[in-house]
Amino acid sequence: MFDRIVAHLREPVRIDPALDERVMAEIAALRAPAPALLRRFLPLAGLAAAAAVLAVVFVARPRAPTIRELQFVLVAPQAATVSLVGDFNDWDAARTPMRPLRSDGPVWSAVVPLAPGRYHYAFLVNGSRWLADPAAPTASDDGFGTPSSVVTVSGT
Amino acid sequence: MKLAALFVALTLATRVAAQEPRLERLDSAARAPVAALIDSARVTGLPAEPLIQRALEGTTKGAPAGRVVAAVRRLAADLGRAREALGLSTAPLELEAGAAALRAGASPAVLTQLRRARHQPLMVPLAVLADLVASGVPPDSAAAAVLVLAGSVRDADLVEFRRAVERDIALGASPAGAATGVARDAALGVTDLNSSARTGSARPRRP
Numbered sequence: 001m002f003d004r005i006v007a008h009l010r011e012p013v014r015i016d017p018a019l020d021e022r023v024m025a026e027i028a029a030l031r032a033p034a035p036a037l038l039r040r041f042l043p044l045a046g047l048a049a050a051a052a053v054l055a056v057v058f059v060a061r062p063r064a065p066t067i068r069e070l071q072f073v074l075v076a077p078q079a080a081t082v083s084l085v086g087d088f089n090d091w092d093a094a095r096t097p098m099r100p101l102r103s104d105g106p107v108w109s110a111v112v113p114l115a116p117g118r119y120h121y122a123f124l125v126n127g128s129r130w131l132a133d134p135a136a137p138t139a140s141d142d143g144f145g146t147p148s149s150v151v152t153v154s155g156t
Numbered sequence: 157m158k159l160a161a162l163f164v165a166l167t168l169a170t171r172v173a174a175q176e177p178r179l180e181r182l183d184s185a186a187r188a189p190v191a192a193l194i195d196s197a198r199v200t201g202l203p204a205e206p207l208i209q210r211a212l213e214g215t216t217k218g219a220p221a222g223r224v225v226a227a228v229r230r231l232a233a234d235l236g237r238a239r240e241a242l243g244l245s246t247a248p249l250e251l252e253a254g255a256a257a258l259r260a261g262a263s264p265a266v267l268t269q270l271r272r273a274r275h276q277p278l279m280v281p282l283a284v285l286a287d288l289v290a291s292g293v294p295p296d297s298a299a300a301a302v303l304v305l306a307g308s309v310r311d312a313d314l315v316e317f318r319r320a321v322e323r324d325i326a327l328g329a330s331p332a333g334a335a336t337g338v339a340r341d342a343a344l345g346v347t348d349l350n351s352s353a354r355t356g357s358a359r360p361r362r363p
Contacts, residue, residue, distance in 0.1 A: 116279070133363060
């Protein structure tokens with residue numbers, strides 16, 4: 001019994017001599033040139049794929065927010081200095097000084113670029129007096145004892 | 157136990173203050189509690205920037221530390237309520253405008269209705285709602301007017317609607333009547349809100 005199994009295992013495996021030819025024939029069929037119609041549209045398919053990649057790259061790329069310039073104006077005839085102070089400059093009174101539209105004129109102005117959002121702000125006159133913007137909606141009272149205004153910059 | 161909690165709070169506050177140098181401008185009595193509120197907001201996914209700005213506003217205006225902390229705490233609570241009403245995926249700008257609308261007197265249900273009615277960002281409708289109430293329009297009238305328009309008009313038209321209401325109020329109309337009238341006319345097509353919204357120029361515009 002044992003000898004028979006060993007003899008069987010030692011027997012060389014029979015391989016169909018035509019197997020190689022069949023495999024090579026199948027590979028050749030796979031590499032065969034595409035039919036004429038397919039060949040004609042193959043470059044277009046490449047272009048379409050490139051267009052799809054570009055579309056994904058450009059559409060998915062985050063867009064920079066629209067920045068709008070807003071002009072803030074205050075009529076303050078007695079003022080020596082006026083600052084525009086708000087959420088857009090970290091409430092730093094030194095960052096956005098307003099300038100008179102005409103020298104020694106009563107109309108003070110500042111232009112500020114703003115990204116979309118809702119900003120609280122106020123005018124600081126002569127470094128001590130806080131004023132809300134009479135031309136803008138009033139901000140809700142935060143208990144700070146001085147008024148503020150709000151401006152909303154739309155993204156569209 | 158209390159000492160340990162205090163130590164943890166102070167450690168967190170110090171860490172936030174170190175991450176946010178602008179808080180150095182705050183009064184020393186306000187710095188730690190404000191930093192803790194900001195840290196807590198960040199942990200829960202609420203925007204921190206509005207809280208920082210509110211603290212800076214109070215500080216620059218010379219408000220006592222207690223008022224600064226109270227204002228920041230109130231805003232953090234409003235931002236949380238706005239998120240509950242508008243949904244977890246609400247953008248920070250929408251949350252901030254929603255908090256303003258809630259603070260002005262709008263109900264959370266109105267915010268939820270607006271979310272359902274408008275398939276565009278809600279920052280402007282919510283801001284217009286808050287601004288109308290600040291102009292004296294009763295919250296219910298303001299909410300009804302904004303809800304009527306929010307489903308169909310653009311952001312610029314809503315801003316123009318707010319301006320039209322403010323003009324009518326300045327001319328002597330009652331705030332509720334002005335809001336209802338302009339919204340009705342716009343919804344019926346009697347007033348073309350677009351006409352003035354389209355005349356924008358490249359010059360800087362006024363708030």
